[in-house]
Amino acid sequence: DVKVTQSSRYLVKRTGEKVFLECVQDMDHENMFWYRQDPGLGLRLIYFSYDVKMKEKGDIPEGYSVSREKKERFSLILESASTNQTSMYLCAISPGPSNTGELFFGEGSRLTVL
C-alpha cells in the first residue's frame, strides 16, 4: 500500500511566522503535490514536483514556496503566514510514470493562523 505521511495534523501559528509543512512518502514515486482544501472551494493546487529539485506552480502559488531535496520528501513553506492561509493542507503523490490520474493523499494538516 502507498503511504503518504504528513508531519503535523494540527498547527496553530501566529501571523508573520514561518511555517513548514512536511510530506513523506514510503515509495519511490516521482510526482508529489500540495493542495489546500477550503469549504465551498474544494481542492486547489498550490505546487507540484516531478522530481528532486524540480517544482512547478499550481493554481494558487502566491504566498507559498516548496522544497524537494530528496525524492521521498516534499515540503510546503509559508514564508510569512497570514490569516487567509488558515486552511486544510493536503499532500498527494501519483505513482508515475503511467499517469493514470490517481492520487494518494495524506491525512491532511489543519493550519490555523491567528
Next chain:
Amino acid sequence: GNSVTQMEGPVTLSEEAFLTINCTYTATGYPSLFWYVQYPGEGLQLLLKATKADDKGSNKGFEATYRKETTSFHLEKGSVQVSDSAVYFCALSTTGTASKLTFGTGTRLQVTL
C-alpha cells in the same frame, strides 16, 4: 481551462435511499474522470474512475458513467448506508498533465438511520 461543477450539499438521506450526486465538467481534449471520497478526519481516497466515453466506473456499490454528450459523470448508489457519510469530490485530469487533477467543490453526504 478545465473546470468541474458539482451539486451543492449537504445531501441528507435515510439509510437504504437512492443516491445521485451530479457532476458536470468542462475540459479541453478527452479527460479522465474520477470520484474521490473523504471520510471524516481522513484524506481523500479514490472511489472510482473512467477514462473514456461510455465507460462505467464502479466500486463499493457506487457507479458513475462517463457521458461525453452531456459532459457529465454523475455518482449513484442504489442503497446508501450510514457508513457512506462523507464528502464526495468529482475530478478530472487531461492527458499530459501528469496526474494534475481539477477538483469540484465537494458534496457532503449525511446518511441517517
